[in-house]
Amino acid sequence: MELEDMPLEKKRDGDGEGTSKLVVEAKAEGKQTEGNARLYLTGCLFFTLISLVLMLAVIVLSVKSQTGSKDCPGTGDDGRCWNIFPKIQAQKLDCHQCGDGWLLFENTCFYLSTVRLNWSMSQKNCTAGKGDLAVISSQSVQTFLTGKAKSFFWIGLKHDANQWRWVDNSALGVRYWEDNLSNGDCGLLRGDGPPLKNWMRASCNSKAYFICEKQHTSLLTILWTTFFMYIKFCRIYGGDKKDDAKENLSSQLSVELEGERGKQTEGNARLYRAGCLFLTLICLVLVLAVIFLSVKLQTGSKDCPGSGEAGAGRTSTSLTATCNFDQCQTDFPDIQHQKLHCNQCGDGWLPFEKSCYFLSTMRSTWLMSMIECTTRGGRLAVISSQSVQTFLSGKRIGLFWIGLERPGSQWRWVDNRALGDSYWDDNLSEGDCGLLRGDGPPQKNWMRAPCAHSAYFICEKQA
Known part of the structure; x- marks a missing residue:
């Protein structure tokens, strides 16, 4: 009976050797995968530091860009002129964080x-x-x-x-x-x-x-939100889980545990790799933000009145107590509202006196034109003086809605003011809304038209 049992024991010895070989192979694969996981983890830490440095640079440039655009000190004769006539000091306007009119x-x-x-x-x-x-x-x-x-x-x-x-x-x-x-x-x-x-x-x-x-969503808010999302990602997936398997388990169970450990380590490696790709994208975005803010800060500083190109090639003029506003504008024509770093009008708007005007390139009814102007932060234009009337008349040929309507028996502006000076055409048509004819004489180029007709429109907002 003992002799008959010997082949069975040899078979068991052979199975043990095969199992040990599987354990060795599983351990070797696990070490390779674990090495990849550590490499990705190191990359994640490196990109995290780079992201923090770039984020700090974006914050500094953002703050410097905002505070720097609010005060452009004048120099030389320009500065003296601006000090004598503070009404032309538009450089101290705050940059709009929400948008014009908000x-x-x-x-x-x-x-x-x-x-x-x-x-x-x-x-x-x-x-x-x-x-x-x-x-x-x-x-x-x-x-x-x-x-x-x-x-x-x-x-x-x-x-x-x-x-x-x-x-x-x-x-x-x-x-x-x-x-x-x-x-x-x-x-x-x-x-x-x-x-x-x-x-x-x-x-x-x-x-x-x-x-x-x-x-209100600022650039800093977006950056901080992204940063905290990454911190949350690291807390959830960043830690390695330890194996609590006991050494006295059988060799077959050891093979299964080594396989499970290898799968777990491979999963961590994939997470670390995804984290590295995510951080790489964040770094690229932050680099673009740093470049944009740096260029904006440099180009913006050239528009400060009385410095840089604005003062080049100008003959110095001594200012006396008799200097007046018109003389200052004649002597220093480069002092213009639209050259400020913080553009209070916006692209497509025309600055004039203390207002900004927008002449549309599409046609609509009077009501829809009023809504369109409101979405742009303004209203249909209110012509409050002859200078505004002359300015708007010479800009473009066409028929333009203005902020003039007749809700009852009297004509009123959209700001609820009664109509004062008027510039009606001699041949008046019928209608309850006001039009300005761009190719007509400035003194007589207003027309009446039904509010449902389509025409271009002129928007106005405060500078």
């Missing part, structure tokens, strides 16, 4: 319209500007908007299905209704009322000004 408050941008629409059209107008009608989420926002608004403004509050809700579908919480409530399904904010009791109900078809809001 107000920044608590990481949110607000826009108070200069035209009146019904509630639905007001919401569509805000949506066209990548926002919504304002949602008043705190007393500080309520107080801020009350101090800015001086009339009746639509807010993003509507009565639907027996419940008042905001446009973001949140239920109405804290409320600031007036004591004497009127009927209606849409909410108004009365700017001249007390901050804690100035909400009104009104019919949604009524016309009123409106307040839009949108979230």
Whole structure:
């Protein structure tokens, strides 16, 4: 019986040798995969340091670019002229963080319209500007908007299905209704009322000004968000898991454990490799941001009045107490609003006096033209002086809507001012909206037309 058992023992010895060989091969593959994982981990750490350095450079350049653009000190005679006539000092205007016409408050941008629409059209107008009608989420926002608004403004509050809700579908919480409530399904904010009791109900078809809001997302916010997303990624997938297998397990179980360990290490290597690729993209974006901000900072410094090319080739003029504004503009023609680093008008806008004007290249109705101007941060042009009338008349040939309408028996501007000086054509047509004919004489080139006709339009906003 003992002799018969001997082949079985030899077979078991052969199986043990095969299993040991598998263990050795599994260990060798595991070491190679583990080496790759360590290499990718080292790369991740390297790119992390590079990203931090580049992010710091972007922050410094961003701050320097913003603060540097607010104050361009004059030098020489230019500086003396600017000191004598501070009204031409446009260099101290703040750069717009939200966009032209928008107000920044608590990481949110607000826009108070200069035209009146019904509630639905007001919401569509805000949506066209990548926002919504304002949602008043705190007393500080309520107080801020009350101090800015001086009339009746639509807010993003509507009565639907027996419940008042905001446009973001949140239920109405804290409320600031007036004591004497009127009927209606849409909410108004009365700017001249007390901050804690100035909400009104009104019919949604009524016309009123409106307040839009949108979230303010700066470059620094995007960078910080990306950085914290990466930190979260590292915390979840960055650690190596240790094997708690005991040494007294059988050889077959050891092979399985080595295989599992190899798969786990291979999985970590893939995660590290993905992390390296992600960090590489972040580094490239940050490098482009550094290059962009550096170029912007260098080119912007050339536009400071009284320095660089602006002062080259100019003969020095001694200024006396008799120097006046016109003489300063004649002696120093390079002092122009549009040459400032912080462009308060924007591309496509024409600066004149204290306003910016935009002449459209597409035609639309009077109402749609007014909405388009609002989305650009302005309104249809209000011609308040003969100089503005002359300036706009000589810019382009065509028929242009201006901010003049006849809602009743009197002509009024879109800012609710009554019509003063007028420049009507001798042959007046019928209609309740005003047009400016660009190829007509400046003193007589206004026309009347039906508001549903299509024409070009002129927008205006404050510089």
